[in-house]
Amino acid sequence: MMSLASYASDPASGRGRLYAEAPAPTRDDYQRDRDRIVHSTAFRRLVYKTQVFLNHEGDLFRTRLTHSLEVAQLARSIARALQLNEDLTEAIALAHDLGHTPFGHAGQDELNGCLRRIDPQARGSSTTFSR
Incomplete structure (x- = not known):
């Protein structure tokens, strides 16, 4: 294994x-x-979630699973070049699409609006509520 950078x-x-x-x-x-x-x-369910659909590519379409696998491969290569922990980087990259809201960014925007009506200081996904 390659030695890690100090950071x-x-x-x-x-x-x-x-x-x-x-x-x-x-x-x-x-x-x-x-x-x-x-x-x-x-993670396995990501195969059923469309990432981007482009008609000009024929019947080929991308899923969040294929996207996440590609992101992980690129992230691992970058981590190696920067002497970062490749396994940690790969885990983060693989999980980056887990937990997305339904309807993509439109769903995220709608949920953020709901949070702001409850708490005007709400900051989207970084907001936490306790009872």
Whole structure:
């Protein structure tokens, strides 16, 4: 394995897990996270979500799954060039489309509007509410 840059996240010096689990003999925490994402139902469902549909490309269309896989490949290459943790970067890239609102950006804008009616200081997806 290539050495990490001084500013890269090292799994050996991380904060650990919220819930303790036995260490895996062949994978570090970031590799386990990546694998959990890939095998999750939410990630697998991305195959049913259209990313962009372009008629000029014939019957080919892109799904959020193919998009996420391409983003992960590019992110991993960039992480390698910058000496960052490739497994962490890949996990983040693979999960970046999980949890999107229905109807894409229009749905996100509508939900943000609903939040602002409840709390004028609401800032979209970074807003949290407690009871």
